[in-house]
Amino acid sequence: MTTRVNVNIPEALFNKSQQLIEKGFFSNFSELIREGIRERIKQYEPIEMTKDDRKLMALIKKADKKGLLISQEEMEKHGLKLKVH
Numbered sequence: 001m002t003t004r005v006n007v008n009i010p011e012a013l014f015n016k017s018q019q020l021i022e023k024g025f026f027s028n029f030s031e032l033i034r035e036g037i038r039e040r041i042k043q044y045e046p047i048e049m050t051k052d053d054r055k056l057m058a059l060i061k062k063a064d065k066k067g068l069l070i071s072q073e074e075m076e077k078h079g080l081k082l083k084v085h
Helices: 011-022 029-044 051-065 072-077
Strands: none
Touching: 011 029
């Protein structure tokens, strides 16, 4: 059983997708999308998020939508470094 889903994507992303299909990496757009979703599921499935993790992610997404986040490159311009453990 399959489910039909309509998505809106930027034209540039669609064009890059079409290039992958034309080069033979995927047989069609649906296959490319399915594979992308599978890869994301594998990436996030083992992660157990706590309630606090979900709150933090929501705050980060909200700040990103408001344009309040800066890139690592921008941070470095101000003498800041991102430390990852």
